[in-house]
Amino acid sequence: MSLPATRGSGRTGWSPGFLVKLVLIALVDALGVYAVLAAWGAESWGILAAMVALLLVANWAYFSKRALPLKYILPGLAFLLVYQVYVVAYTGYVAFTNYGDGHNSTKEQAVEALLVQNERRVEGSPSSPLTVVADGDTLGFAIVSPEGVVEAGTAERPLAAVDGAAVEAGRVTGLPGYEVLEYAEVLERQQEVTDLRVPVSEDPNDGSIRTQDARTGYVFTSTLTYDPVSDAMINTTTGVTYTANDDGQFEAADGTTLPVGWRVLVGLDNFVTAFGDDRYAGPFGKILVWTFAFAAVSVASTFLLGLFLAIAFNDARLRGRRVYRTLVILPYAIPGFLAALLWSGLLNRSYGFVNEVLLGGAQIPWLTDPVLAKLAVLGVNLWLGFPYMFLICTGALQSLPTDVLEAAKIDGAGRWRTWRSITLPLLLVATAPLLISSFAFNFNNFTLIYMLTGGGPRFDDASVPLGHTDILISMVYSVSGLDGTAAKDYGLASALSIVIFVVVATISALAFRRTRSLEEIA
Amino acid sequence: MRTTRVPATRPSLVSRRSLSRRPSAGRWFSEIGWRHLVGVLAVAYAGFPLVYVVSASLADGGTLTGSNDLFASVSGANYAALGGTRFWTWMGNTLVVAVATGVGTVLMGAAAAYAFSRFRFSGRRMGLTALLVIQMFPQMLAFVAIFLLLISLGNVVPGLGLDSKLSLICVYLGGALGVNTFLMYGFFNTVPREIDEAAKIDGASHAQIYWTIVLRLTAPILAVVGLLSFISTFGEFIIARVLLQSEESWTLAVGLYGWVSSLQEANWGLFTAGAVVSAVPVLALFLFLQKYIVGGLTAGSVKG
Numbered sequence: 001m002s003l004p005a006t007r008g009s010g011r012t013g014w015s016p017g018f019l020v021k022l023v024l025i026a027l028v029d030a031l032g033v034y035a036v037l038a039a040w041g042a043e044s045w046g047i048l049a050a051m052v053a054l055l056l057v058a059n060w061a062y063f064s065k066r067a068l069p070l071k072y073i074l075p076g077l078a079f080l081l082v083y084q085v086y087v088v089a090y091t092g093y094v095a096f097t098n099y100g101d102g103h104n105s106t107k108e109q110a111v112e113a114l115l116v117q118n119e120r121r122v123e124g125s126p127s128s129p130l131t132v133v134a135d136g137d138t139l140g141f142a143i144v145s146p147e148g149v150v151e152a153g154t155a156e157r158p159l160a161a162v163d164g165a166a167v168e169a170g171r172v173t174g175l176p177g178y179e180v181l182e183y184a185e186v187l188e189r190q191q192e193v194t195d196l197r198v199p200v201s202e203d204p205n206d207g208s209i210r211t212q213d214a215r216t217g218y219v220f221t222s223t224l225t226y227d228p229v230s231d232a233m234i235n236t237t238t239g240v241t242y243t244a245n246d247d248g249q250f251e252a253a254d255g256t257t258l259p260v261g262w263r264v265l266v267g268l269d270n271f272v273t274a275f276g277d278d279r280y281a282g283p284f285g286k287i288l289v290w291t292f293a294f295a296a297v298s299v300a301s302t303f304l305l306g307l308f309l310a311i312a313f314n315d316a317r318l319r320g321r322r323v324y325r326t327l328v329i330l331p332y333a334i335p336g337f338l339a340a341l342l343w344s345g346l347l348n349r350s351y352g353f354v355n356e357v358l359l360g361g362a363q364i365p366w367l368t369d370p371v372l373a374k375l376a377v378l379g380v381n382l383w384l385g386f387p388y389m390f391l392i393c394t395g396a397l398q399s400l401p402t403d404v405l406e407a408a409k410i411d412g413a414g415r416w417r418t419w420r421s422i423t424l425p426l427l428l429v430a431t432a433p434l435l436i437s438s439f440a441f442n443f444n445n446f447t448l449i450y451m452l453t454g455g456g457p458r459f460d461d462a463s464v465p466l467g468h469t470d471i472l473i474s475m476v477y478s479v480s481g482l483d484g485t486a487a488k489d490y491g492l493a494s495a496l497s498i499v500i501f502v503v504v505a506t507i508s509a510l511a512f513r514r515t516r517s518l519e520e521i522a
Numbered sequence: 523m524r525t526t527r528v529p530a531t532r533p534s535l536v537s538r539r540s541l542s543r544r545p546s547a548g549r550w551f552s553e554i555g556w557r558h559l560v561g562v563l564a565v566a567y568a569g570f571p572l573v574y575v576v577s578a579s580l581a582d583g584g585t586l587t588g589s590n591d592l593f594a595s596v597s598g599a600n601y602a603a604l605g606g607t608r609f610w611t612w613m614g615n616t617l618v619v620a621v622a623t624g625v626g627t628v629l630m631g632a633a634a635a636y637a638f639s640r641f642r643f644s645g646r647r648m649g650l651t652a653l654l655v656i657q658m659f660p661q662m663l664a665f666v667a668i669f670l671l672l673i674s675l676g677n678v679v680p681g682l683g684l685d686s687k688l689s690l691i692c693v694y695l696g697g698a699l700g701v702n703t704f705l706m707y708g709f710f711n712t713v714p715r716e717i718d719e720a721a722k723i724d725g726a727s728h729a730q731i732y733w734t735i736v737l738r739l740t741a742p743i744l745a746v747v748g749l750l751s752f753i754s755t756f757g758e759f760i761i762a763r764v765l766l767q768s769e770e771s772w773t774l775a776v777g778l779y780g781w782v783s784s785l786q787e788a789n790w791g792l793f794t795a796g797a798v799v800s801a802v803p804v805l806a807l808f809l810f811l812q813k814y815i816v817g818g819l820t821a822g823s824v825k826g
Binding site for chain 2: 017034035038039042044046047068069070071072073075076077079080082083084085086087088090091094099308309312313315317318320321324326327328329330331332333334335336337338339341342343344345346348351352353356357383387440444446447450451454473476477480482483490493494497500501504505508
């Protein structure tokens with residue numbers, strides 16, 4: 001954030017604030033220009049455009065006199081736009097694609113990957129004397145072609161003729177712009193050398209130079225060729241033609257596909273999969289119900305216990321109530337992930353404290369039985385959540401207007417009547433928004449579920465790694481494949497995220513409306 | 523049990539009281555005594571896991587089974603063993619990320635709240651509404667998109683890619699405006715505008731008013747927002763887990779999860795010691811600033 005220049009007071013000079021602003025803007029501009037150049041180099045046009053736009057807006061905002069509010073909003077707004085608005089929009093986009101394993105890249109990249117993967121040494125192809133060279137840290141090959149021309153290149157740069165090379169006994173021994181690697185160095189980087197492929201030309205169909213012994217290079221060409229006109233891959237050894245289909249794969253007439261595809265828009269397929277596909281629909285339904293039950297029961301149980309304790313401790317005659325209060329809110333002050341991990345140990349079937357000590361050596365499968373695991377999750381969440389409810393209920397109870405309570409007393413209302421008709425409605429008005437956000441929070445309480453049960457125990461019938469205590473957000477995590485246990489499916493994961501968002505947003509909107517009506521009653 | 527203990531320890535006081543103010547023990551129990559009973563039970567419920575974790579961290583066995591006899595042995599072996607692990611690196615990472623996020627959130631949120639509270643500009647109402655809508659989408663839901671975005675960013679600027687603390691902070695700061703601006707906006711509105719106007723007449727610029735007047739007067743809410751942001755960043759798991767891939771850049775949440783998930787039985791001593799150490803800063807901050815936090819929570823509720 002910078003200090004905007006003085007304005008409106010007649011001073012336009014070089015005040016310290018203005019200097020600070022200048023330095024900060026210069027810093028931002030320098031970093032921004034670096035990022036723009038880097039984006040240019042990496043050919044990331046989207047990032048380039050976004051960076052240029054942000055830089056222009058920033059400079060305009062901080063040097064114009066007409067952009068006063070923007071000076072204050074822009075820093076947060078920039079982060080908000082990139083890391084919140086953009087990613088939400090991108091989630092929406094990915095939800096309609098088949099992005100994931102097998103469909104990871106653009107079509108050009110998929111074509112290139114297929115050609116490279118299927119490169120074989122062509123029988124009887126010419127061999128050339130080869131020298132391993134390095135340009136800085138990048139390895140490359142220099143060869144003497146059958147015509148006697150010296151050519152050099154790296155993985156990124158295709159072979160090109162180089163002038164002025166020193167050649168001894170038909171082998172390159174010195175090359176301008178490159179350093180010739182000693183034998184010992186080649187041995188040291190053996191793996192890199194044998195993995196290196198230097199393209200023969202810009203066209204991947206031409207193949208590449210590879211070597212096994214660092215002394216002889218062979219031309220490898222792909223068994224596949226790509227024909228841009230018919231948009232098809234042709235296997236030159238078997239003669240099978242694979243044509244590009246609508247799912248982002250090359251498909252042969254008999255239905256076989258090539259392993260690398262590209263991402264395409266698939267419309268509502270991901271949503272259809274979630275709600276209709278046999279592998280997902282069953283677990284998805286169960287998980288959806290459990291997510292609602294988990295969030296609702298968590299809010300209700302923590303609220304009731306918190307409220308009960310708040311009432312119990314809300315009596316000025318109670319000695320030591322400050323001590324009680326401080327000790328009771330301790331679980332709230334412990335980071336949630338620690339508490340969840342701690343409870344996973346306490347509830348361990350064979351060695352846990354609860355079974356061993358509190359229940360005298362019982363072997364209760366708290367975390368591995370479908371029903372008990374759900375109870376355990378709810379129980380742990382009660383322990384984690386009741387102090388928060390206790391805090392807000394205490395706050396709400398103490399801020400109840402005393403005149404209303406007095407009026408009730410004068411009118412002859414009993415304790416129960418006062419409580420039902422006055423205390424509870426007022427309390428609900430004050431706490432309802434927090435109950436709603438608590439519901440939304442628990443709806444997405446990934447940390448608790450993932451750390452306590454990991455979503456387990458697993459469904460018997462599911463082919464996907466989902467379990468009885470999984471909630472929607474942990475299902476998204478499993479489906480996305482980012483933990484490495486399943487195939488990556490970003491498209492389906494994003495579609496599920498959208499479903500969660502719609503549920504949470506609808507409930508919040510409805511509930512906030514309702515609380516407004518509660519407030520009007522009060 | 524509480525009812526019997528009280529007369530035993532302070533016989534004279536209680537007997538005098540029971541004569542003068544309290545007609546019977548039954549009446550006392552129905553008015554006050556049950557509250558003590560509830561209090562003791564609640565404290566036991568809330569506290570026993572905490573007592574257990576301290577005891578387990580001091581046990582010299584270091585296994586889950588060996589930790590069940592409370593305070594059977596007391597040694598610092600588990601704490602010393604933390605030095606041989608990456609624990610302190612994770613602690614450092616977590617503190618860096620959480621402090622940077624907390625400070626950044628306060629600065630950016632306060633600046634935006636100041637603009638919304640003090641300036642009248644076209645798009646102001648729409649901006650506020652937009653913030654309200656955007657903050658309904660929890661950032662963690664978009665972790666797949668964040669992961670993909672950082673892959674592309676990392677190809678351009680490596681420091682903003684995966685496995686970098688800086689990019690994790692940036693991601694967290696993306697949520698800075700949405701959640702907190704409203705909390706601060708409501709509080710900023712309670713600072714009388716007359717103070718600003720007086721300063722303006724005296725020749726203060728808007729920047730001077732912001733830094734020297736408004737921020738000073740709103741310090742309590744700034745503390746609350748900073749603290750809440752610190753605490754939630756401290757315990758954030760899913761985004762950190764997805765973004766941070768090498769062990770050296772993990773945060774505590776990711777690292778300790780790794781210990782427990784891989785070998786719960788064997789790593790238990792290490793985990794409990796680590797848990798005690800990492801809970802201390804948050805616990806201390808929380809207890810010191812309890813009043814402010816409670817105030818901030820209820821302020822948020824009133825504003826809705």
